[in-house]
Amino acid sequence: MSAQDVTFTVPLTLAVRLGCLSNSALSASDAGALSKEVGHPVSYYEGRLGYDPTFLATPVSLPSLTEEQRRNASTMVDAQPGSDPTVLPYTHFSLVMNRARQLAYYTAVNIDGSQLVELHRGKDRWFLDPRIAESEQIGKELYERNALDRGHLVRRLDPVWGSDFVLADTDTFHFTNCSPQHERFNQGKDLWQGLENYIYSRSQVLDRKITVFTGPVFGELDPLYKGVRLPLAFWKIIAYCRADGSLATAGYVLEQGGLIQDMLSRDAGFAPGTYRVPIAQINERTGLDFGHLVCHEPPLSSDGIERGMDRVLIRDDYSNIII
Secondary structure, three states, X not given: OOOOEEEEEOOOEEXXXXXXXXXXXXXXXXXXXXXXHHOXXXXXXXXXXXXXXXXXXXXXXXXXXXXXXXXXXXXXXXXXXXXXOOEEEOOOEEEXXXXXXXXXEEEEEEEEOOOEOOOEOOOOOOEOOOOOOXXXXXXXXXXXXOOEEEEEOOOOOOOOEXXXXXXXHHHOOEHHHEXXXXXHHHOOOOOHHHHHHHHHXXXXXXXXXXXXXXXXXXXXXXXXXXXXXXXXXXXXXXXXXXXXXXXXXXXXXXXXXXXXHHXXXXXXXXXXXXXXXXXXXXXXXXXXXXXXHHXXXXXXXXXXXXXXXXXOOEEOOOOOXXX
C-alpha cells in the first residue's frame, strides 16, 4: 500500500503517514475509521485484484453458477473490460452476490500463512459496497436488537497479509462479506469460529498457502425475519497443496438451524454442528459447481490438514446422520 497522509483534528493537528506505521502498533479501526464512517466511492476499489486462481501450485478456479444463479447475481458497475461483472474483487478475496437474497452466493479467499499479520481489531464499522445496488445488500438494520451477529464469510484476518494488509482488513467489513449468524453459532468454539480459527492456525503454523471458499446454504423454507430469509446452514471448502505439490480439498457444512429456530420460537430442523461432507453434497445443496475439486478430496478421517476438524459425520438425505 502506498503511503498517504490523513489529518486528525483533536484540537491538535497530527499528520499520520500510514505507510510508516509499524504492523504491531496499527489498529484496524484506526486505519479505516474515516472511510468507514462516510463510505467509499467507487474509485476507492480501483486496483483491487481479488481472488487469485493461480495462488496455489495447482490452479483453483472459482465455482460455476447455474444459468438461473447467474441471472440472479448482482452486476458490478464499471467492471474492467474482459472481467466477470458478477465477481466483486477485494484485497486477496472475491465474492458473488445473490441479489434476491442480498447475501453472497460464495466468497473465495487466498491465505498466505507465511505473511499473516495479527492486526488488532478495533471498533467494527461496516459499510455497503457502492459497486452494486444498495437494494441488493443487507444493511445494519437486520442485526439490531436480536441475537444475530454480522458473521464474516471471509474471516477478518484471513486476507490480512502482505504489504496491503490494512486494506485487506478494511475490505472484510463490507456487508457483502457478512451473513446473519446466531451469536452462539458465530462465536462457537466447535462451530463457525472454531473451524475458522483451525484453518487460520494451520496456515500460520505451517506457513502454508490455503484457499477457502465459503457461503450460506439457501433454502426455500428458510425462515423470514425482518424481511430477510435467514440461512440455516453454511458451508466451507478448503484447498491446499501437499508437500509433493498435489492438490487436497475438503468440504464442511455447518448447521445453525436449531439456534435460529429457537430464536424465532419454531421447531428446529437440525441441531447446531460442524460436519465434514463430500464436496458433491455441497454442490447439491448450493447449486454451485465445485466439480473440479471433487477428485482431490482425501478420504474422510485422512491425515490431511482437515483432520483436526473432521467429525466424520455425513448427511445422506439431510434428515439422517451417518456416523
